[in-house]
Amino acid sequence: MAESRKLRMGLTGGGPGAFIGPVHRIAAELDGRIELVAGAFSSSPERSKQAAASYRIDPARAYGSYTEMFAAEKEREDGIDFVVIATPNNTHLPIARAAIEAGIPVMSDKPATATYDEALELEKIVVAAGLPYGLTHTYAGYALVRDARAICASGELGNIRKVVIEYLQGWLSAPIEQTGQKQAGWRVDPALSGPGGCIGDIGTHAFHLVEYVTGLDITALQAKLRSVVPGRRVDDDCTALFKLNNSAEGVIVASQIAAGEGNGVRLRIYGENASIHWEQENPNILRIRRSSGPDETRHAGAAYLSGAARAVTRLPGGHPEGYLEAFAVLYREFADALEAWRADRAETLPDTLPGIRAGVRGMRFIERAIESNKTGQWVDF
Amino acid sequence: MAESRKLRMGLTGGGPGAFIGPVHRIAAELDGRIELVAGAFSSSPERSKQAAASYRIDPARAYGSYTEMFAAEKEREDGIDFVVIATPNNTHLPIARAAIEAGIPVMSDKPATATYDEALELEKIVVAAGLPYGLTHTYAGYALVRDARAICASGELGNIRKVVIEYLQGWLSAPIEQTGQKQAGWRVDPALSGPGGCIGDIGTHAFHLVEYVTGLDITALQAKLRSVVPGRRVDDDCTALFKLNNSAEGVIVASQIAAGEGNGVRLRIYGENASIHWEQENPNILRIRRSSGPDETRHAGAAYLSGAARAVTRLPGGHPEGYLEAFAVLYREFADALEAWRADRAETLPDTLPGIRAGVRGMRFIERAIESNKTGQWVDF
């Protein structure tokens, strides 16, 4: 399956001032399998060229639009092998559609689209085309999230009974969108981000982690969404009770007005016999607490971890890996899938890499949460 | 106000095998203001005598019932100054009523009674009698809970927006009530504990802490109660969304089937500018996290703490105080109130010590949570 050359990546978004663009570049290239070669970094051709220079790539491959990029790159012998979508949510569907129509596999920022209807449309396109489509639910790339998933699957916890997931941030505690903060700007504009604010931006990560790690499906939920900061047009604080398909229940606590919090993703899963505890801000340990017997703290890099965890670890124990390395795990798995697909044209996305199904479920989650919030009732999923 | 002799305490409950009885004895005596002198430790006179011996008190003052104790102690010149109720919930009202009718002040385990109606009745009795009635919401006695309360009152956090309180235990993960475990036995028997299981036993503590620390009132809630362990007759897992009277909202996560948890009371309060974080299992630190500026960790015993915290600290920084010391704070404040009342017969319970109002609100909380769970709707408080 291994190729002797690096896979060539095109990027949409990631122009000057962007946060997530450079992150995609680093993550994609980290394992030495991929190189950024082209981009529609900005709708301003000038700014796109500027970005190319900062990435130290050929300025001739800096485009002013994704359509231009797809057309030009198709003509090159060394054209891009896939495209990364790192633009606001409302552009995800059109860019993905155009790429797929051009036969270009896609790695996309989450959420998959701006609305649930768009997600259903995208699903049809992806399924019909049969080419690799990955979704960067970054937290799924941490070694100890993989370990937690393996532990859940092993049955070691006993039947899962309760899940508590938090995603707490404080950066939107003040109305910074009114001061021109770029990251905040599009996220709280429904025209760009879709109807969900906090629920879409980070609630979807929380939702995804629950299903990803437990291996269970959420079947119903009751959500309470608020816009706490005066003048904000989307929700910035959410709590949702939920039911899982094995009769377990849980709660998602997501907020962007939790003053003092950084990027507090914290997952706890309680089974009949034991529970697991993981926190993104200190991601290299996983705790297991048992009804009988001492707590256990598992360390990234250790030989006793599950194969799933060891497969995505680069460093020996005690050498912390972080957010970029987790992100890079998704790119590594996408590279595997892409090379396999290039070899035989059959899509074989590994089940560890979130894809279009996760994308559709995430958008459904947003839609259902908003509906439940409107009615004050439990809604089926 | 200081008296030269110790206050004399009678205890109901606390017989052989009991957990909370000895805890009351230690807590009451810790500050050298109170001494246990009598008790209706058990309904078996023999076991009551046995308990007296273990407490090293005069066996003549070990009674077989509280009525007997109240009658006999009233005849003694050195009779008890107050009574402690440490028996199952269904006995709280009758014992408290009998004590108050006998003119004996009361320090009671929580919850105040077995049902909300009983609580309303007890409130009338206590108010009419005008004698000290304290309720042992132990966690209110921790120095750093007092500090958190002072910080909330100071306005330092800005307007409070969000509260997350957890009370997670794992000890009822298996049906241990079926194996004769005494602590579990009465707690899951509605005839002894009242209609609430987890919601009454520990949910009330969580509810109390929210109102106690924030200084706000809960005005509405939506609760989901479950009996997870097969055959259990009361709830053992609860989640409740709630609204506060300043427009803040929050969530209570309480469980007794959270396998691996010990006694996980964790309180987080998010204001406009900053948040506070406290955990009962490591109670001597309080963290403040700010939107701008580093996190702050405040240590028990430090000179920079609020006066409210310093007032209830016995040891210099770095010398941990624990659960018994927190409990003893409530007894110290009850002793203050009792001595003041003995001096001038006017009740002057300090606002730091939970009393009958907290008792009634706690019982209302249980009743409202059960109602909300039945209907699946938000209920007003």
Next chain:
Amino acid sequence: MAESRKLRMGLTGGGPGAFIGPVHRIAAELDGRIELVAGAFSSSPERSKQAAASYRIDPARAYGSYTEMFAAEKEREDGIDFVVIATPNNTHLPIARAAIEAGIPVMSDKPATATYDEALELEKIVVAAGLPYGLTHTYAGYALVRDARAICASGELGNIRKVVIEYLQGWLSAPIEQTGQKQAGWRVDPALSGPGGCIGDIGTHAFHLVEYVTGLDITALQAKLRSVVPGRRVDDDCTALFKLNNSAEGVIVASQIAAGEGNGVRLRIYGENASIHWEQENPNILRIRRSSGPDETRHAGAAYLSGAARAVTRLPGGHPEGYLEAFAVLYREFADALEAWRADRAETLPDTLPGIRAGVRGMRFIERAIESNKTGQWVDF
């Protein structure tokens, strides 16, 4: 062995403003086996009476000197059963000698005396008299220190290779002895505390913990002592390398000028296979880290702990015990010894309670450390 009455305690020291006096009172009485009844709380009879009032004991039993107390109490039928020494180090020997001559067992603050020679003298007296003599190395009373000791004894760690013990405080970072701070005053006055400052006040605790927990003896050491704060007459910062009698080695890092530290006793013991880690400021957990396999965190109150730990635990898991409870463990064990001795006049101090041997070794440690510091050489022990 159990008696039906409480043991009667006399206290020397503990007058107005003292820290450790009230701590002795609380610790001694905590388990309901002992009651404070008399004291030579201060050399000022007036202040001694004042203290008696604050302790709510009979003012007739507040004495102006220990000789007066011993004489008067011997005459009473309900005289003291033992005496507690909580005065500066230079008084330990004379008080202990007088008590023992009067047939009164002794519970003494550490270090045992002011000088090594005094300790040797005291040892002779205690051994000859054959009555209980306990030394309050408080940290030996923590349940998880007992657990650590049991684990070392079990061989589970493999042969012990390395010990790192810290005792870091910051309270003497400034010359507060010059501002009348009472606790600081006598501790940095060689006439009252003996030749050692930090090495005697807290270094001895560290030294004791090493031998107590590992079950090994220190056989040689090389110490570096400094007086960091200008004008200070005793050492306030010490580091000592040491050898143990099984060929393990280690280091003691003790300081009272470690700005920002509270009472940082931290013990780590490394064996062939695993290590144990304990910190006094969060005393209810003990970590075991293994060469192969996850870390283990053991919680106070858990059923899986060693019998030695469970024997000194009062509360269920998750209900923190602290410094006072650890202190009370020593008093409980002293009460056991005292009752046994009163029954048959043979001393049977349990090996869990530090006694005169620990006292002599502690004083030897101070003497050896000062000698090594002078010569810059390793010294045998």
Next chain:
Amino acid sequence: MAESRKLRMGLTGGGPGAFIGPVHRIAAELDGRIELVAGAFSSSPERSKQAAASYRIDPARAYGSYTEMFAAEKEREDGIDFVVIATPNNTHLPIARAAIEAGIPVMSDKPATATYDEALELEKIVVAAGLPYGLTHTYAGYALVRDARAICASGELGNIRKVVIEYLQGWLSAPIEQTGQKQAGWRVDPALSGPGGCIGDIGTHAFHLVEYVTGLDITALQAKLRSVVPGRRVDDDCTALFKLNNSAEGVIVASQIAAGEGNGVRLRIYGENASIHWEQENPNILRIRRSSGPDETRHAGAAYLSGAARAVTRLPGGHPEGYLEAFAVLYREFADALEAWRADRAETLPDTLPGIRAGVRGMRFIERAIESNKTGQWVDF
């Protein structure tokens, strides 16, 4: 200063099975300024080719020796711009010398050489040549180590009084060098690693951090080195007391037989007013503890950090960076230096990047520690 192309890197070492080779590759390329293009990955040409394939670079640029590489690359227009030395210590000097003679700047693994004499020789060569020479003391690349350094320089701590640095690993607790473990093999072979074992491999990191962060020089030390594991030919456990040139003192505790430890670099610096605390395994926080006032926890990515810290941070708060990112900081600064040198041929290594002076001091530290251990005396530095 910015160039439009990436700098071309050659690597010595990093063949199949190596740990540090791929780490260098990732770290060097992470910021998009450098690309690996050539290597003498192994002395076996075949294995060198194999490595080239795994790095996905041109197999024609995989060499069997560094001399071959330097010669061949000099002939290419797109030849390497610098070489990385990632081979055992005994090869550091010959490779560096050959590179410098060929006019090729060097980025070298630490320690700089195998012996102190070699280090002095290398220093002469580097100084004479005037081209960039960097030393990968990785821990110096962490943002919060930079923050700690800035805080020390600011005087905020007051005069520094005491430093405690630990570097504790457990991976050499058993004689794994006898079982063919490659990483262990050369490290405990004096012919390959030099006379120091633990003291050279990790003690030098600890030593460097002390001087790097405090800005002070170590002027004397007393070291105790042991070979704990039977049959081991070099030290595997070391403790060293030291003096700094401002009259502060400290201790280095380094071990590779600290069973259960991973990569425990922990730094504490105590000043007159406050102390700083940093731990490599949780590198994104830095704690400041003060004599008066609460502890402070500073988070990577925060706006309140020193400029020095913010300059080397890639991600917003709450998104953990780790070991690879710290490593990459050194490469970024080396790239800056290299581009500047290429522009004007004057060496301008930033003072944040360890260079030949740090290399010489590190080798001197090893030599002095071994000497002190022999004599049991303090030695001047």
